[in-house]
Amino acid sequence: xxxxxxxxxxxxxxxxxxxxxxxxxxxxxxxxxxxxxxxxxxxxxxxxxxxxxxxxxxxxxxxxxxxxxxxxxxxxxxxxxxxxxxxxxxxxxxxxxxxxxxxxxxxxxxxxxxxxxxxxxxxxxxxxxxxxxxxxxxxxxxxxxxxxxxxxxxxxxxxxxxxxxxxxxxxxxxxxxxxxxxxxxxxxxxxxxxxxxxxxxxxxxxxxxxxxxxxxxxxxxxxxxxxxxxxxxxxxxxxxxxxxxxxxxxxxxxxxxxxxxxxxxxxxxxxxxxxxxx
Amino acid sequence: xxxxxxxxxxxxxxxxxxxxxxxxxxxxxxxxxxxxxxxxxxxxxxxxxxxxxxxxxxxxxxxxxxxxxxxxxxxxxxxxxxxxxxxxxxxxxxxxxxxxxxxxxxxxxxxxxxxxxxxxxxxxxxxxxxxxxxxxxxxxxxxxxxxxxxxxxxxxxxxxxxxxxxxxxxxxxxxxxxxxxxxxxxxxxxxxxxxxxxxxxxxxxxxxxxxxxxxxxxxxxxxxxxxxxxxxxxxxxxxxxxxxxxxxxxxxxxxxxxxxxxxxxxxxxxxxxxxxxxxxxxxxxxxxxxxxxxxxxxxxxxxxxxxxxxxxxxxxxxxxxxxxxxxxxxxxxxxxxxxxxxxxxxxxxxxxxxxxxxxx
Numbered sequence: 001x002x003x004x005x006x007x008x009x010x011x012x013x014x015x016x017x018x019x020x021x022x023x024x025x026x027x028x029x030x031x032x033x034x035x036x037x038x039x040x041x042x043x044x045x046x047x048x049x050x051x052x053x054x055x056x057x058x059x060x061x062x063x064x065x066x067x068x069x070x071x072x073x074x075x076x077x078x079x080x081x082x083x084x085x086x087x088x089x090x091x092x093x094x095x096x097x098x099x100x101x102x103x104x105x106x107x108x109x110x111x112x113x114x115x116x117x118x119x120x121x122x123x124x125x126x127x128x129x130x131x132x133x134x135x136x137x138x139x140x141x142x143x144x145x146x147x148x149x150x151x152x153x154x155x156x157x158x159x160x161x162x163x164x165x166x167x168x169x170x171x172x173x174x175x176x177x178x179x180x181x182x183x184x185x186x187x188x189x190x191x192x193x194x195x196x197x198x199x200x201x202x203x204x205x206x207x208x209x210x211x212x213x214x215x216x217x218x219x220x221x222x223x224x225x226x227x228x229x230x231x232x233x234x235x236x237x238x239x240x241x242x243x244x245x246x247x248x249x250x251x252x253x254x255x256x257x258x259x260x261x262x263x264x265x266x267x268x269x270x271x272x273x274x275x276x277x278x
Numbered sequence: 279x280x281x282x283x284x285x286x287x288x289x290x291x292x293x294x295x296x297x298x299x300x301x302x303x304x305x306x307x308x309x310x311x312x313x314x315x316x317x318x319x320x321x322x323x324x325x326x327x328x329x330x331x332x333x334x335x336x337x338x339x340x341x342x343x344x345x346x347x348x349x350x351x352x353x354x355x356x357x358x359x360x361x362x363x364x365x366x367x368x369x370x371x372x373x374x375x376x377x378x379x380x381x382x383x384x385x386x387x388x389x390x391x392x393x394x395x396x397x398x399x400x401x402x403x404x405x406x407x408x409x410x411x412x413x414x415x416x417x418x419x420x421x422x423x424x425x426x427x428x429x430x431x432x433x434x435x436x437x438x439x440x441x442x443x444x445x446x447x448x449x450x451x452x453x454x455x456x457x458x459x460x461x462x463x464x465x466x467x468x469x470x471x472x473x474x475x476x477x478x479x480x481x482x483x484x485x486x487x488x489x490x491x492x493x494x495x496x497x498x499x500x501x502x503x504x505x506x507x508x509x510x511x512x513x514x515x516x517x518x519x520x521x522x523x524x525x526x527x528x529x530x531x532x533x534x535x536x537x538x539x540x541x542x543x544x545x546x547x548x549x550x551x552x553x554x555x556x557x558x559x560x561x562x563x564x565x566x567x568x569x570x571x572x573x574x575x576x577x578x579x580x581x582x583x584x585x586x587x588x589x590x591x592x593x594x595x596x597x598x599x600x601x602x603x604x605x606x607x608x609x610x611x612x613x614x615x616x617x618x619x620x621x622x623x624x625x626x627x628x629x630x631x632x633x634x635x636x637x638x
Contacts, residue, residue, distance in 0.1 A: 140450035227500030
């Protein structure tokens with residue numbers, strides 16, 4: 001017991017950081033979201049649940065995040081396997097290349113996509129030469145939520161790869177040989193051996209992608225301006241427009257946090273149980 | 279010991295050279311009292327000028343001239359008029375800005391919120407009365423007209439009217455700034471309202487027009503701050519913005535015949551831009567020096583050189599600039615509106631725009 005107590009001491013810095021930089025700000029935000037003209041009220045939440053502007057922003061945010069999560073997960077898994085199967089040298093190189101997109105600010109990502117896929121972007125111009133497409137029509141999708149899907153995948157796929165590489169590394173490959181030598185088919189091996197082993201990482205990775213896309217701001221701000229109606233941009237306009245509505249922005253932030261956290265929790269519950277049962 | 283002496287000598291040398299470089303001497307005063315104000319400003323060393331983005335309204339030209347004349351540092355940001363007032367309000371207890379620049383109605387709003395200080399710069403008397411606060415809490419410094427700036431490389435037929443913009447051939451073509459956070463965005467709401475039979479008391483027709491533009495799918499994007507660079511890069515087919523941006527793209531950035539500036543048939547508005555001394559400015563003398571410079575004949579001429587029409591009526595546009603402007607008859611379709619009233623309905627207009635245009 002005495003030893004345990006010392007271990008708790010080591011947790012103090014972590015607890016302090018979480019309290020100071022996560023809990024305390026969140027409590028302030030929650031408190032302010034419940035104030036309207038200095039009085040306790042649910043007016044901010046009421047407005048969010050009744051106005052089309054807010055409801056449609058949550059809808060677009062969810063659509064965007066679910067799409068990026070699904071595509072990012074599906075592309076990330078095979079890519080991570082390919083990278084893992086290279087020799088250690090190539091693997092090191094590929095992994096460090098993979099983390100490059102993670103260091104760029106959203107601003108850089110946004111503008112680089114304009115340079116590539118905008119109406120004078122070089123891919124657009126090549127396609128124009130080859131297929132005679134209309135560059136203005138073609139590039140317009142870039143400034144909608146669909147453009148954000150492409151731009152977000154740029155920094156989401158690496159996150160999936162990094163999470164998955166760890167899973168492949170800890171996977172006991174002897175199990176695979178055992179299954180195959182005992183006569184299991186490839187599909188059966190995949191379902192009964194590989195899937196259960198990597199499932200926790202797939203779930204952790206895709207939850208991460210979902211949470212990151214729900215909250216991402218910089219890339220959207222740089223790429224689409226404030227015209228795409230997603231929650232992070234709406235929070236921005238509420239704190240920088242003239243009729244500043246801090247309370248409304250606070251309420252949006254609280255709802256965004258709640259929604260993201262609960263979706264991630266339900267998802268993990270549902271699938272972790274199922275995968276451990278197998 | 280010797281090492282320290284050498285170091286000290288080096289430091290002294292560097293400091294000497296630097297201060298020499300900064301010791302600018304004013305030979306001829308632009309206005310009485312300039313030298314005295316400069317001496318006081320020199321001690322403060324810098325000005326923080328909010329929302330004067332360098333590619334907007336030839337601010338770069340004014341920055342360069344100011345730095346050359348006085349050797350003072352000038353820092354700026356580029357937020358949008360609405361965001362500027364919001365920022366000043368947040369910093370009310372600990373002001374960071376010296377001056378704030380915005381679409382004129384926002385000046386009146388900043389004064390109402392107690393964010394500004396009265397200051398009458400040189401030539402204050404020459405500013406038309408309706409374009410300034412009597413105590414100088416804000417005063418207009420230049421004007422601009424809301425126009426279409428068209429990139430002919432991307433658009434074959436140049437739109438001539440607000441109605442034209444609704445045509446399906448301009449699908450995904452139109453770009454403008456967000457009325458919630460920027461002055462030009464709000465000016466566009468007002469301009470479209472007047473063009474469709476509305477007025478400052480009834481902005482609805484303008485908002486309905488913008489909602490329709492959105493619905494037919496002709497809006498390419500809604501930006502948050504100056505998109506000049508994107509236009510130059512060829513990302514914007516039809517840009518609703520101020521005339522100076524168009525002239526600047528055409529003649530200064532050298533896009534030439536690829537750019538056409540159109541004053542829409544149904545009419546538009548001419549919008550004044552104002553500046554204020556911020557209450558509790560950290561560098562009050564340098565701020566006054568900067569404001570005086572902007573309002574001096576010299577400063578006003580620099581606006582004119584960048585196709586930005588100065589507020590002082592007696593400043594003649596340089597010949598080579600004048601001949602490049604669209605003819606006077608075209609500008610006759612651009613009206614002035616009651617700007618003070620415009621301030622009162624701004625918040626409502628922004629909300630209505632958001633729910634009608636984005637909440638569709």
